C-alpha cells in the first residue's frame with residue numbers, strides 16, 4: 001500500500017460528498033446499478049431472495065456502495081455488503097451516508113484491498129472496485145486479491161481510467177510533482193491552482209474539453225492532477241489486465257460507445273470495422289472516439305465467459321435503468337433516436353412505429369406480453385425489437401430481467 005495514496009484520501013476524500021444530501025437524491029452510476037449487475041453478471045436471473053454477499057473494494061465516500069445497498073434494500077434482498085477502504089476520512093462519510101438511509105446491512109473495514117482475504121474474506125457474489133485499481137503500485141496484484149475472494153459464479157464491476165480522454169493529465173501531474181516537492185497536500189492544491197490560472201493555451205490539459213472535474217472542488221483537483229499513483233488503460237491493456245487474473249469481460253458500459261460504426265461516416269469503412277474481432281472493434285472505437293476517460297467493465301471468471309449476459313426472449317422483462325417508456329417514446333422523432341457521445345452526434349434509426357413499443361415497456365410486462373399487447377406475432381416482434389434493443393441497451397438505458 002502506498003502511504004502517499006492513503007495520505008491523499010485522508011486529506012481529500014473523493015468524491016466530495018455531504019451525507020445530508022441523501023435526504024434529497026440517490027447518486028446513481030455504473031458499475032453496481034443492480035439492474036446492470038443482474039443483466040450482465042447473472043443473465044437477468046438472480047433471485048434476490050437468496051443471500052447475496054457483495055464487497056465494495058476502495059469504496060471511498062460511498063457512491064457505488066450506497067447505490068448498491070439502496071437498490072438491494074428496495075428489492076427486499078437478503079444482502080450483506082462489505083466496504084473496504086484505506087481512508088478513515090472517506091469511510092466516515094460513507095458510514096454517515098449509510099446511516100442517513102438506514103442501510104444497516106453494511107460492514108465497514110479500514111485497510112488495503114491487498115489484504116482483503118484477512119480483513120473481509122469471501123466468497124462474494126459481487127465485487128465492486130470503481131476507480132481504485134489504477135491507483136495501486138501493482139494493479140494486477142490488487143485484481144488477483146479480489147478475484148481470490150470472488151465466488152465461482154459471481155461477477156465484478158470495475159472502473160479504470162481510459163487513456164485517450166485523459167490527454168493532458170499525465171504531463172500536468174509531472175509538472176506538479178516538480179513544483180510541489182516538499183509541500184503538504186493543502187500546499188500542493190494551492191500550488192496547482194496558481195499554475196492552472198496561467199497555464200499555456202498550448203497545454204494539452206487546457207486543450208482537452210472532456211476534462212473538467214478538477215474545476216469542481218479541491219478534492220477533485222487532487223484526485224485528477226496531484227495523484228501520486230495513477231495509470232490509464234487502453235482497451236487492449238484492460239483485457240490483458242482482466243485475463244491475467246483469470247477474468248473475461250461480460251460488457252463494457254455503455255456498449256454503444258465501443259461500437260466503431262458510431263464514429264465512421266463511411267459505409268465501406270463501417271463494413272471493414274464490422275469484420276474485426278470484438279476486442280479489435282472495441283479498440284477501434286476507443287481510438288476513433290478519443291474522448292473515453294474511463295472504462296466501466298463487468299467481468300466474470302474466464303470459465304463463465306459468454307454465459308452471463310441476459311438476451312431477449314419471450315419471457316424476458318425489459319426494465320428501464322432510469323427513466324420511463326413515455327419519456328423515451330416522446331423523445332423519438334420519426335423513429336430516430338438522437339444523442340451524443342461527449343459532443344459527437346449519434347443517431348439510431350429504429351423500425352417504423354417504435355414509439356408504442358417503447359411506451360409499452362413498463363418494467364413489469366415481458367417481451368411476449370408486449371408483443372401480444374401490440375398485436376404482433378413473436379417472430380415479427382422479435383425482429384423489430386432487436387433494433388430497438390440494440391439502441392436502448394447500447395446506450396445503457398434498457399436492461400433485461402426474468403421473473404424468478
Ligand SMILES: C[S@@+](CC[C@H](N)C(=O)[O-])C[C@H]1O[C@@H](n2cnc3c(N)ncnc32)[C@H](O)[C@@H]1O
Nearest residue numbers: 009058059060063085086087112113130131132
Ligand atoms: C477515486 S476514489 C473512488 C471511490 C469510490 N470507489 C467511488 O467510485 O466513488 C479511490 C478510493 O480507493 C481507495 N484506495 C486506494 N488504494 C486502496 C487500497 N490499496 N485498498 C483499499 N482502498 C484503496 C482510496 O482511499 C479512495 O477512497
